[in-house]
Amino acid sequence: MSRKPLVLVDGSFYIYRSFFALPPLSTKDGQPTGAIKGALNALNKLLKQYQPSHVAVIFDAGGATFRHELSADYKAHRPPTPADLKAQFAPLQDIVRAMGLPVLLEQGVEGDDILGTLAVEAASHGWDVIISTGDKDMAQLVNERITLVNPFMDTVLDATGVEAKFGVKPSQIIDYLALVGDASDGIAGVQGVGPKTAVKWLQEYGSIANLIANAASIKGKVGETFRNSLSQVALSQQLATIDCQLALKVHPDALIRHTPNHTVLKDLYQRFEFNGLLASVDASALPTLDEQSEPEAPPISTKYHTVTTTSAWSALLDKLNLVPAFAFDTETTSLNYKEARIVGFSVSLVVGEAYYVPLAHSYLGAPEQLDRDTVLKQLKPILENPHIGKIGQHLKYDTHVLANHGISLQGIVFDTMLASYVLDATATRHNLDDLAKHYLNYQTTTFEELAGKGVKQLTFDQIEIDAASNYACEDADITLRLKELFVPKLLAEPSLNHLLHDIEMPVAPILQQMEARGTLLDFAQLQKLSQQMGERLTELEKQAHDIAGTVFNLASPKQLGEILFDKLGLEGGKKTATGQYATGENILEQLEHPLAKVILEHRSLSKLKGTYTDTLPKMANPVSKRIHTSYHQAVTATGRLSSSDPNLQNIPIRSAEGRQIRQAFIAADGYQLVAADYSQIELRLMAHLSQDERLLHAFSMGEDIHKATAAEVFGIPLNEVSNEQRRNAKAINFGLLYGMSAFGLAKQINASRSEAQAYIDLYFNRYTGVKRYMDNIRHQAGDKGFVETLFGRKLPMRDIHSKNPSIRQAAERAAINAPLQGSAADIIKLAMIAVDAQLKLQQLDAYLLLQVHDELVLEVKNEHVERVKAMLPIAMSGVANLAVPLLVEVGVGNNWDEAH
Structure with a gap:
């Protein structure tokens, strides 16, 4: 499923626009506030509309930039910033931070360049990006x-909108501004x-380049003026170009929207006399990641205990044996499960009461424990007794920690992280x-505060210990409160209750x-690679x-650009605002020159x-030579597992180098690796869901x-x-699973847009059931606000009614794919449960x-390989009853590549 768009807010535009367009306001003490309030109203409107999980508000920090060095006239004739406006910047930034939104500004760097760099980087990694601004320069x-x-004008500009407004395409905006000029910017x-x-x-x-090439044919005085202004035009181009290649310290994925600090917000709103906003805090009505938060829970008196004596511990132990x-x-x-040791633990038997047992606090002056x-x-x-239930938050981590102490945690009956994830994967992050x-509308003490x-x-x-005890008891108490809240919600939706107790928790x-076993690595193979x-x-460097006919640094975009476009004279060179050529992958792929191909391979x-190859051995256990990844259940909206440290799911499969890397994942002596893979599962799910004959x-x-x-198409x-027709059909089959447009398919099969559309039309004429399914699922997403997997997992489609066409269309594409990807995710989890059960049973x-x-992928003793090979297709194909066979392909080898 596609992610929510990254929202980047031009904070400088917001406050300037509010100051000059809205009536002035001030507090009783004379502090100007009108621009702050106008900016906040627009910001809250934007947050409510897009519900972003990743967002940043960007400001100009002031000071000279490279553009001032290029031109003494740059912004030289702007009047000084009014004092009443200056006085409102810092308060607005304080409020925005208290709202949980990242604020970015950098001395000597314009906010436009920060916005451009983040937007381009995010877009290059597949994110949709909303830039909230009224600055025409941003159209480029x-x-x-x-x-x-x-949000001030309720306007949305996509590529079509830019052309309708300015008469030129976004790619021509820089040249347009260079020709027309901008008096306010100099x-x-x-x-x-x-x-x-x-x-x-x-x-x-x-383009201006072609215009210059034909300058002699431009008639009249304006043509003469243009020919006499060529150096000025080149400078104007540089000044108008947004620098999208800043070396920022923050990346888009770090721009996480956090929970607002209501205490600080209330103080700020009181100080600036924003009574309406203050009331919204009191009512917990500020825009959040989901507007359907629970009403505030009634206060519960708490009784937290610290257990430091043998008698108190014996009494608690007796209680734990009876509940x-x-x-x-x-x-x-x-936090690293591989090395974590217990410092203490907390338990809660009834809501509002909890106990902390400190065991290994070692600070200077720590009391005896x-x-x-x-x-x-x-x-x-007690912990190993399956008949005494354990309730926790992310108990997989605690299971690891206890295993480090020789304890096998049994009897897990409820995990609040997984329950929240099942109830609504995208409403909030799933930490405690x-x-x-x-x-619960409850502000916990965070670890950073502690x-x-x-x-x-x-x-x-x-x-x-006193501070630790309150923190630990609160964690156990809140976990129990959440469990009490989640149980009736799950019982009201049996399919979600089934997902939690029959898929996620098992x-x-x-x-x-x-994770604990890990996978053995061939260090020698990695070193050789x-x-x-x-x-x-x-x-490649020598080539x-x-x-190039000269020695240069292949890692230097500046040197590479000069060689490609100045020395070799290749077409397609485009300079950034810093004066150097852009040499990104998209640029190099378009160049029909051997140097570009060498650089791409390098x-x-x-x-x-x-x-x-350099990093995996460093991440592995140096003694066992096994690498221990971490799997995450509560991250993706579709139910797919993700992994980190390392992310094994990103190891390339199709390239020769990728296969060689997989060869370094090996079986232990006396064992082999067995890999079992569902064949074309999402296409099979499409057949089942669409019932296309x-x-x-x-x-x-x-x-x-x-x-x-x-053959059909x-x-x-x-x-x-x-073979070519099969390749094109394969692109259609997989492309349509993701709602691919004719434009996207055209790029996939190297055809014109009209040819790609003709293929799609032919496909739908033959596969009418698929067309009907896709239409129905879009309508379902629009009517219900969510789609579902085969097993009842709800996948919210919060952008399905967006006024922004590109965002709405992305949501429609996600609605088509989400039930397929989500169902496949549920099936592979059911397969893991079934296979694990068979391994134990047999x-x-x-x-x-x-x-x-x-x-x-399994590690199997040599003498059991044939039995496992026979078991896997039966166990894995039997977890779902589809209208078509669930085909499982099994391979065996000494390493992952051989088995795959």
Whole structure:
């Protein structure tokens, strides 16, 4: 499912616009506030409309920039900022931060360049981006991913809108501004050239470069003026170009929208006499990630205890032996499950009351505590008793920690993180602090408040016991409160209750076992690959120098650009505002020159070397040589698992180098790796969900689905389908799963847009059931605001009614794909549960190691390989009853590549 758009707010535009367009306001003490209030009203309107999870508000920090160095006239004639406006910048930024929104400004850098850099970077990684501004310069950034929104005027500018407003395409905006000029910015332009002339010229000649090439043919005085202004035009181009290649310290994925600090907000709103906004805080009505937050829970008196004596511990132990279930949470030395040790633990048996048992606080002057080994030995029978229920938040982590102390946690009956994820995957993040705020309207004490931040942050064993006890007890208490809140919600929706108790929670301990076992690495293979890649990189560097006819730094965009476009004279060079050429991957791929191909290969290989072959051995356990990834259940909206440290799901499959990297994932002596992969599961799910007769027939007959599609689309016998026709059909099959447009398909199959549309039309004429399904699912998403998987997982479509066409269309594409991807995610989890059960039932010496996309990888004792090979297709194909067979392909090898 596509992510919510990244929202980038031009804070300087917001406050300037509000100051000059709205009536002045001030507090009783004379503090001007009108611009602050106007900006906040517009910002809240924007947040309510787009509900972003990632957002930033960007301001100009002031000071000279590179543009001032280029031109002494740049912004030189602007009147000084009014004092009443100056006085409102800092308060607005303080309020925005208290709202939980990142604020960005950098001395000597214009806010426009920060906006442009973040927008382009995010768009290059597949994000849709909303830039909220009224600045016409920003129109140069608009493309199929980047849209401009002005909440003051209720306008939305996509590429079509830019052309309708200015008469030129977004790619021509820089040239348009360079011709017309901008008096407020000190951009001269060409005297006598207004918008009409600029549009006429650019529509006729396409660009200033072509205009210059034909300058002699431009008649009249304006032509003479233009010919005499060429150096000024070049400068105007530089001044008008937004620099999208800043070396920022923050990346788009770090621009997370946090829970507002209501205490600070109330103080600020009181200070600036914003009574309406103050009332919204009191009513918890500020825009949040989801407007359907729970009403404020009635206050509950709390009774928190610190257990430091043998008698108190014995009394608590007796209680734990008698209760049917209790909330449990560990406090540890590290968030890294592989090395974390217990510092203490908390339990809650009834809402409002909790106990903290400190065991290993070691700060100077720490009081005497109970002996950790003794307490854990006494607690072990309770924690390992499957008949005493354990309630927790992200209990997979606690399971790891307890295993580090020789305890096997049993009897998990409820996990609040997974319950929240099942109820609504996108309403909020699923950590305890955010769940407390979202569902209980309760502000917990955060770990940063307790331990500090950054390099000076304390580990938990350095926290004073009194403060640690309140924090730990609160965690257990809040966990129990959330459980009490979630249970009736889940019971009211049986499909979601089934998802939690029959899929998500049973998968968690399997993931914990996979993480704990880890996968064996062949260090020698990785070292060999690194060496080979290093040698190949050296060869490529020499090739590049030979082709260029000079020695240069391949990693320097400046040097590369000068060689490609100045020395070699290649067409397609485009300079950024810093004066150097853009040399991104999209630019290089368009260049028909051997140097561009060498550079692309060099970059790809360098990335593989740095990300995998050099890094994997450093991340592995140096003794066991096993690498232990972390699987995350509560991240993706569709239910797909993700992994990190390392992200094994991103290892390339199709390239030769990617396969060589997989060869470094090996089986232990006496074992082999067995890989089982669902074949074309999303296409099979499309056949099932759409009930399209032709798809059902092709799969039921075991036909090559892509050849069958080609035969249908092109109206030819199956045995006459060419390889190219099959490739095109494959692109259609997979493209339509993601709602691909004719434009997207055209790029995939290297055809014109009209040819691609003709293919799509032919496809839908033959596969009418697929067309009907796609239309129905769009309507369902519009009517209900969500779509569902086969197993009842709800996938919210919050942007399905967006006024922004590009955002709405992205939501419609997501609505088509989400039930397929989500159902596939549920099926692979059910497969893990079924396979794990069979391994235990048949007492096989075999272990699940990896789950990547639709594939499971196991480490199997040699003598059990044949039994596992026979078991896997039966267990995995039996987890879902589809209208077409669920085909499972199984491979065996000494390494992952051989098995795959």
